[in-house]
Structure formats: structure tokens, C-alpha cells
Amino acid sequence: EPEVTQTPSHQVTQMGQEVILRCVPISNHLYFYWYRQILGQKVEFLVSFYNNEISEKSEIFDDQFSVERPDGSNFTLKIRSTKLEDSAMYFCASSAQLNTEAFFGQGTRLTVV
């Protein structure tokens, strides 16, 4: 069964460093998303991406964040100058169409120390 895969499963980084979280969406999907969940809090929408551009972003997704689809398979989230409060589980998701089911990856746990 096709699935969304995320790497790494756990990343530890020092405050101020840049991290890139990687995702391989399901191959025929057109819409891609990043969500995050800070420990003990809700899963929060960050950004959606379609046709090589951001289609929607939340107030969390500021200039510190960027997304990219560098090739035909990967979808990345870059976080510049990480802060302690960026520590969270980051989920990638993809969907075939706009109003169809979003399939989620298993998440990357980011720990900023």
C-alpha cells in the first residue's frame, strides 16, 4: 500500500542551526502539507503546497520556514535558525486532490537543544 515516508524519524539539533525535514509523498498525489505537534498540544497546520507553490500557510509559518519540492519525489521543510520552541513532531501529508483524504507520514521528532 502506498504511504508517505518521512526521514529522519528523530533529529536533534542545536539552537540556531538549520534543519531540513524530508518527506516522500505518495507518488500520484498533487497536494502536500506540513503539520506539527508540540508535545501535549494540538496538531497544527503549517503549510500546503500545490503546483510548486505554497497554496496556504498558517500564522506559524513565518520567514523562518520554507518548503521545497526539489525533484519529482521529495518535499522538504526547512527551518532556519532553530529555536527551543521549534521542538515538536512534524508530520508531512499528501492528498491526490484538494478535497480528498490526506495521508500522513509517521512524523519526524525534532528536538532543539
Add this chain to the structure above:
Amino acid sequence: GEDVEQSLFLSVREGDSSVINCTYTDSSSTYLYWYKQEPGAGLQLLTYIFSNMDMKQDQRLTVLLNKKDKHLSLRIADTQTGDSAIYFCAEKSGYGNNRLAFGKGNQVVVIP
């Protein structure tokens, strides 16, 4: 804006029914979802209900939607140990976007 609330923890004996509740605030919600997260795994869509429905049954799962009170529930019949997980309700508002607003999740522990 959207806001989704869930209670946090439920323990249930194997074979019993479990009910998880959720409230939401956005009256323009079009779809409401239940996701399941097992340890170390991603968010798996269990079921969803369109906002003009009151109830949806899918095998052991029953979703009830009270649109007036903005209350959503998930009933799991004959709960199994494999049902132990965190359950998230989520809503999607309006058309033309795919942003999901999630609750905090409800951890269900099934006792053999």
C-alpha cells in the same frame, strides 16, 4: 477561526464499547474526521462524516454529529487491544482549502 477540543484519556476493557467526544467551533465545517495514531506511526484516517449527516456507521465504528451543539463522537464497538492509540478529531472548513484543524487527541488504553 477553528478550534477543536477533546478530553485526554480513556481506559476501556476489551470487548466493551468506547466513546470519544470532540467539540468544534467552526459552523462552516464541511467534513469532520477521526484519525488514529498508534505508537511510532503516522496519523491514519479512520472515518469521516460530511456536515449534512447525523450519523455514519462503518463496521465497529459509529460517528455521531450534532451540528447544533457542534459535537462529534466516535463509538468503537467491541473494543480490541489493537484499538489502543491516540484518536484525533479534525475539521475542515469551507471549500477550496485542505487545512485540517485538529484536537489535542484522546488516548485510549484497552485493558485485556
